[in-house]
Amino acid sequence: MSxxxxxxxxxxxxxxxxxxxxxxxxVNWFIRQGAAVDPETSLCEVQIEKVSVDVxxxxxxxxxxxxxxxxGEFARxxxxxxxxxxxx
Amino acid sequence: MxxxxxxxxxxxxxxxxxxxxxxxxxxxxxxxxxxxxxxxGPIPGELxxxxxxxxxGAGVCQHLRDDDTVTAPHRPHHVAIAKxxxxxxxxxxxxxxxxxxxxxxxxxxxxxxxxxxxxxxxIIAEGCxxxxxxxxxxxxxxxxxxxxxYLGEGAIDQGAFLESLNFAAVHDLPVVFVIEDNDWxxxxxxxxxxxxxxxxxxxxxxxMPGRRVDVDDAVAVYDAAREAxxxxxxQNGPTLLEIxxxxxxxxxxxxxxxxxxEADQAAAAQRDSIERLADDLRAAGTDDAELEDLxxxxxxxxxxxxxxxxxxxxxxxxxxxxxxxxNPPSGVTDSEPDFDLAGGED
Amino acid sequence: xxxxxxxxLTMSRAMVEAIAGEMRADDEVFYMGExxxxxxxxxxxxxxxxxxxxxxxxMDVPISETAYLGAAVGAAQEGMxxxxxxxxxxxxxxxxxxxxxQMAKNTYMSGGxxxxxxxxxxxVGGTYNDAAQHSQTLYGTFAHMPGMKVVVPSTAYEAKxxxxxxxxxDDPVVYLFHKRLMGIGWxxxxxxxxxxxxxxxxxxxxxxxxxxHAGEDVTIVTLGxxxxxxxxxxxxxxxxxxxxxxxxLRSLVPLDTDTIVESxxxxxxLVVVDEDYRSYGVTGEIVASVADEAVGALDSVERxxxxxxxxxxxxxxxxxxxxxxxxxxxxVRRTQ
Numbered sequence: 001m002s003x004x005x006x007x008x009x010x011x012x013x014x015x016x017x018x019x020x021x022x023x024x025x026x027v028n029w030f031i032r033q034g035a036a037v038d039p040e041t042s043l044c045e046v047q048i049e050k051v052s053v054d055v056x057x058x059x060x061x062x063x064x065x066x067x068x069x070x071x072g073e074f075a076r077x078x079x080x081x082x083x084x085x086x087x088x
Numbered sequence: 089m090x091x092x093x094x095x096x097x098x099x100x101x102x103x104x105x106x107x108x109x110x111x112x113x114x115x116x117x118x119x120x121x122x123x124x125x126x127x128x129g130p131i132p133g134e135l136x137x138x139x140x141x142x143x144x145g146a147g148v149c150q151h152l153r154d155d156d157t158v159t160a161p162h163r164p165h166h167v168a169i170a171k172x173x174x175x176x177x178x179x180x181x182x183x184x185x186x187x188x189x190x191x192x193x194x195x196x197x198x199x200x201x202x203x204x205x206x207x208x209x210x211i212i213a214e215g216c217x218x219x220x221x222x223x224x225x226x227x228x229x230x231x232x233x234x235x236x237x238y239l240g241e242g243a244i245d246q247g248a249f250l251e252s253l254n255f256a257a258v259h260d261l262p263v264v265f266v267i268e269d270n271d272w273x274x275x276x277x278x279x280x281x282x283x284x285x286x287x288x289x290x291x292x293x294x295x296m297p298g299r300r301v302d303v304d305d306a307v308a309v310y311d312a313a314r315e316a317x318x319x320x321x322x323q324n325g326p327t328l329l330e331i332x333x334x335x336x337x338x339x340x341x342x343x344x345x346x347x348x349x350e351a352d353q354a355a356a357a358q359r360d361s362i363e364r365l366a367d368d369l370r371a372a373g374t375d376d377a378e379l380e381d382l383x384x385x386x387x388x389x390x391x392x393x394x395x396x397x398x399x400x401x402x403x404x405x406x407x408x409x410x411x412x413x414x415n416p417p418s419g420v421t422d423s424e425p426d427f428d429l430a431g432g433e434d
Numbered sequence: 435x436x437x438x439x440x441x442x443l444t445m446s447r448a449m450v451e452a453i454a455g456e457m458r459a460d461d462e463v464f465y466m467g468e469x470x471x472x473x474x475x476x477x478x479x480x481x482x483x484x485x486x487x488x489x490x491x492x493m494d495v496p497i498s499e500t501a502y503l504g505a506a507v508g509a510a511q512e513g514m515x516x517x518x519x520x521x522x523x524x525x526x527x528x529x530x531x532x533x534x535x536q537m538a539k540n541t542y543m544s545g546g547x548x549x550x551x552x553x554x555x556x557x558v559g560g561t562y563n564d565a566a567q568h569s570q571t572l573y574g575t576f577a578h579m580p581g582m583k584v585v586v587p588s589t590a591y592e593a594k595x596x597x598x599x600x601x602x603x604d605d606p607v608v609y610l611f612h613k614r615l616m617g618i619g620w621x622x623x624x625x626x627x628x629x630x631x632x633x634x635x636x637x638x639x640x641x642x643x644x645x646x647h648a649g650e651d652v653t654i655v656t657l658g659x660x661x662x663x664x665x666x667x668x669x670x671x672x673x674x675x676x677x678x679x680x681x682x683l684r685s686l687v688p689l690d691t692d693t694i695v696e697s698x699x700x701x702x703x704l705v706v707v708d709e710d711y712r713s714y715g716v717t718g719e720i721v722a723s724v725a726d727e728a729v730g731a732l733d734s735v736e737r738x739x740x741x742x743x744x745x746x747x748x749x750x751x752x753x754x755x756x757x758x759x760x761x762x763x764x765x766v767r768r769t770q
Contacts, residue, residue, distance in 0.1 A: 021121065021122050023121075023122035024122060025122055025123035025619070027123070027617070027622070028444055028617055028628060029442070030441060030442050030443060030447075031440065031441060032442065035440035035441070036440075045444075045619065047123040047620070048122070049121075049344075050342050050343070050344040050620065051344045051346065071622070073122060124619070124620045125620060125622060126562050126620050126621055127562045127621070132562075132563030132749055133563035133564045133568075134564055181747075184563070184747055184748030185748070190747075192748030192750075193566075193744075193747055194565065194566070194747055195563070195564075195565040195748075197565065197567065197568075198565060198747070209567070210565070211524070211528065211567055212497050212528075213497075214528075242496075242497045246498060246499075247500050247528065248528065273469075274469045274476070275471075275473035275494075276469060276471075276494045280494055281497070282496060342620050402750045403748045403750050403751050404750070405751060408741070408751040408752075408755050409754075412742075
């Protein structure tokens with residue numbers, strides 16, 4: 001069983017430059033929980049104020065757990081999901 | 089020289105318009121955090137604010153009377169304020185309330201105030217033909233009313249504008265076409281869509297005077313408009329004006345403006361016609377305390393209008409089915425006379 | 435066994451994926467519209483295309499609908515495959531001649547010797563208080579005038595398959611996408627339009643309606659946003675033991691009358707739901723088409739559409755005229 005030590009957190013890598021807010025909303029998930037993806041696959045779309053940004057898969061692996069569901073709010077740095085990386 | 093009273097009136101209109109847009113922005117964004125949702129908050133629908141356009145509204149409308157017609161486009165508030173549209177009822181309309189100018193049916197792009205002959209439309213350049221029509225009515229009735237059509241620089245490529253120029257020119261109609269050039273048609277910079285730097289040159293092909301006011305300056309606009317409106321009022325035909333203005337907010341609220349270079353946004357924020365007019369007023373002897381009073385009065389007027397509007401009832405859903413006609417659907421009669429069309433034959 | 439699709443897309447992304455696929459495959463496909471380059475389409479209809487294909491193939495155009503829609507007709511007649519976008523379908527008025535006197539008629543007037551392989555895309559629909567000049571669907575207007583194939587996707591899956599067919603079709607296709615279904619952050623979509631979308635390209639034939647929910651008691655025929663509202667109504671009706679069959683037309687021209695008639699012959703009851711005006715429009719046409727084919731099968735009919743007024747601005751007023759799931763449910767109950 002994997003524990004948090006093995007899982008990889010999915011976060012928004014770069015917060016939009018011109019955003020005043022430290023909060024955002026998850027607008028759309030594109031990958032279902034349990035599905036395998038390649039690295040850089042667009043996992044979900046988030047919106048901060050008026051700007052929408054895609055969140056990409058940090059590694060190849062399985063989208064193990066969606067933490068912030070659609071319409072859910074999150075703060076800068078929050079984990080949006082956990083991925084179970086493929087074995088090297 | 090522009091009389092001090094006129095400078096003061098223009099300043100009052102301009103600070104009212106600026107404060108109005110800033111306050112509407114605040115109200116509009118309420119309920120739209122952390123993510124922008126166009127359907128949330130106290131003001132429905134899209135909102136196109138005109139901060140940075142004030143000089144074009146005040147400088148032209150300063151020459152107009154209530155019986156002079158103005159048509160404005162989708163970004164209308166500054167023009168409406170300068171034309172003297174009822175601020176409370178306009179605000180109630182923007183908030184979608186029953187006592188609004190259109191009983192909540194029209195909204196911010198579709199404001200009608202017949203008391204001061206003001207109307208606007210959300211379709212690009214579509215205010216031009218009706219303005220020509222108002223001019224036509226004035227000419228046929230031999231009055232000295234004039235009509236002014238406002239449009240953006242992006243609208244000068246639209247057929248309705250070009251056809252109206254010709255229509256007004258060929259009939260010598262008392263119309264002034266006012267292009268507000270804010271450099272941007274939503275995300276499209278002017279040079280990408282129009283192969284003409286100075287939009288007033290469109291007048292050349294229609295044998296009418298055209299003039300560009302290159303600085304965002306109310307006094308310069310006032311001077312250019314005095315000539316154009318005077319020419320119309322004297323029944324000498326139409327004029328085309330282009331006025332450089334600045335878009336200080338996005339095209340609409342919610343526009344991320346990610347297409348717009350930061351330097352351009354910063355430049356738009358710096359060149360401020362209101363500060364420029366304040367300097368003119370100081371030079372004419374107005375002191376800072378008086379300017380501050382004018383600002384405070386404008387702000388109070390805006391606050392009062394917004395508070396009043398928010399207090400107004402929302403329309404009864406059943407009202408959606410009313411106001412389709414002025415006359416009954418059958419027209420001016422509901423009975424048909426009885427003629428013997430058979431001419432006496434059996 | 436069919437391939438399992440684990441990737442979901444919003445409707446806008448599915449639409450863009452189809453356009454991008456066709457642009458990669460054929461240099462003669464290009465896109466014209468206002469704010470389609472840097473902005474990516476006001477409703478995300480061209481998001482990312484300029485970055486891949488450049489300004490020459492994803493062209494911002496002057497606010498001159500007559501010129502650029504007419505230019506699309508001309509380029510199409512030269513054999514290119516333009517896609518031209520009306521930012522809001524409501525703006526069709528300024529360029530209608532190019533649409534209905536040229537695009538729609540040239541094939542027929544030439545006796546089939548000229549073809550017009552273009553797509554006219556346009557954002558449609560209300561529900562976000564944009565008032566009378568920016569909220570219409572005008573489905574019936576376009577479908578009424580002969581010579582245009584008129585398609586209306588309701589999900590991402592359909593958006594992609596219909597777009598591939600639209601671009602490849604040698605005839606003019608009007609592709610009407612509902613703003614509320616695109617999956618834009620600032621205009622949240624209902625649950626439903628975001629669906630699994632195959633990565634491969636595929637085409638969905640026009641004139642093939644899709645039964646989105648099977649039922650025995652009533653046939654609900656609809657399109658666009660109201661597919662989702664009808665499905666919501668169907669869920670609620672099912673709790674009371676009323677089985678609603680929800681048919682998504684997917685295209686108005688051609689119209690799949692067979693699927694509708696087959697369903698009505700089973701249920702005996704027809705409820706047509708439309709976001710366009712009631713009179714002289716889609717609801718009347720569907721009812722008449724069923725009556726033509728199977729008048730004996732019709733026990734009961736209801737129409738749910740916009741009353742014949744322009745779309746008002748205030749929320750209370752717009753909600754009054756645009757049907758929601760409750761209005762659809764109530765119409766169904768009146769037939770039972």
